[in-house]
Amino acid sequence: MEPPLEEAFSQMRTGRRGGLPLVSNVSDTARWVASYRAAESERPDALFHDPYAGQLAGNDGLAMTALAPRHLRSGWPLVVRTKLIDDIVATAVSQGCDCIVNLGAGFDTRPYRLRLPPSLSWVEADMPAIIDEKEALLRDATPSCSLERVRLDLANQAAREALLKDVSTSNNDVLVISEGVLVYLDDHAITALSDGLIAHSSLRWWLVDFFSPRVLALMQKGTGQAFERAPLKFAPPNGVAFFEKLGWSVTQLHSVMREATRLRRAPLLVRLAQLRPEPDPRQLGTAHWGAVVLLEHAARGAAATRGMLTP
Numbered sequence: 001m002e003p004p005l006e007e008a009f010s011q012m013r014t015g016r017r018g019g020l021p022l023v024s025n026v027s028d029t030a031r032w033v034a035s036y037r038a039a040e041s042e043r044p045d046a047l048f049h050d051p052y053a054g055q056l057a058g059n060d061g062l063a064m065t066a067l068a069p070r071h072l073r074s075g076w077p078l079v080v081r082t083k084l085i086d087d088i089v090a091t092a093v094s095q096g097c098d099c100i101v102n103l104g105a106g107f108d109t110r111p112y113r114l115r116l117p118p119s120l121s122w123v124e125a126d127m128p129a130i131i132d133e134k135e136a137l138l139r140d141a142t143p144s145c146s147l148e149r150v151r152l153d154l155a156n157q158a159a160r161e162a163l164l165k166d167v168s169t170s171n172n173d174v175l176v177i178s179e180g181v182l183v184y185l186d187d188h189a190i191t192a193l194s195d196g197l198i199a200h201s202s203l204r205w206w207l208v209d210f211f212s213p214r215v216l217a218l219m220q221k222g223t224g225q226a227f228e229r230a231p232l233k234f235a236p237p238n239g240v241a242f243f244e245k246l247g248w249s250v251t252q253l254h255s256v257m258r259e260a261t262r263l264r265r266a267p268l269l270v271r272l273a274q275l276r277p278e279p280d281p282r283q284l285g286t287a288h289w290g291a292v293v294l295l296e297h298a299a300r301g302a303a304a305t306r307g308m309l310t311p
């Protein structure tokens with residue numbers, strides 16, 4: 001049940017509800033990102049329109065937006081990430097992608113809000129409770145493509161591999177999305193996930209996003225105890241090289257800060273930071289940096305080369 005708005009504001013200030021963290025588990029973060037999409041959708045110059053985001057986010061989502069560090073509070077990195085991934089999905093579909101698997105789909109509504117071929121197969125996977133809630137909230141909405149949902153914990157290797165085997169045998173050019181998910185996993189879990197993906201060459205693309213260690217530290221400090229039940233973990237110091245070592249080629253790399261400037265969502269400080277050169281994406285050092293990266297299975301990636309890092 002929704003808390004009254006005054007209570008939501010009190011939770012915003014403290015990051016807690018009844019002594020417990022407002023983010024009570026990792027799935028609650030889906031509300032948090034949906035609330036940024038709701039806010040963006042209301043802008044006259046919106047980069048996308050998500051008519052379901054407000055209802056999915058609820059007042060809890062609104063309260064969580066206040067937990068972010070101040071310079072991230074408008075949600076600009078998440079808004080930019082959403083737009084970039086919308087565009088990558090459209091390009092992949094136009095290039096013959098026949099199936100999209102969204103791991104940790106949360107309250108993403110692309111199967112409803114994007115114009116997609118009815119023949120496209122879209123599979124959403126997430127924890128059972130968040131899928132139950134989403135299905136109930138979207139029961140009257142109609143997706144534009146063929147949509148299936150799978151309840152699973154990504155940490156469950158057998159369940160994860162059963163899903164990947166299933167989609168890889170029925171499709172040829174699959175795009176796997178893990179938007180806003182890897183940060184909650186550790187290196188070991190991500191390596192295991194990657195090994196499961198790379199075992200199937202029809203799982204052609206993997207769309208990942210991640211931050212530099214410096215940004216992760218800022219986010220951990222800024223969110224504090226509010227995220228103690230959904231700890232932020234993953235930020236590879238070697239950036240895209242982390243994935244290249246696992247058998248992937250980089251086909252597109254989008255710096256979130258640079259794209260935020262291009263899309264007119266970057267705060268002043270971020271725009272000023274653009275005066276500095278971009279860091280080496282394989283050696284992030286102390287850079288403030290985050291990226292959305294489209295990886296391609298090395299066995300399929302003729303177009304991908306180490307030099308081809310920008311779209």
Ligand SMILES: C[S@@+](CC[C@H](N)C(=O)[O-])C[C@H]1O[C@@H](n2cnc3c(N)ncnc32)[C@H](O)[C@@H]1O
Pocket residue numbers: 026027028029030033034103104105106107108125126127130152153154155178179180181184
């Ligand atoms: C920040 S939300 C992002 C949701 C969605 N991808 C989006 O961008 O709107 C993180 C999502 O990852 C899911 N998630 C995290 N760890 C998971 C796991 N081990 N198994 C399944 N889902 C997981 C959460 O339930 C949540 O929906």
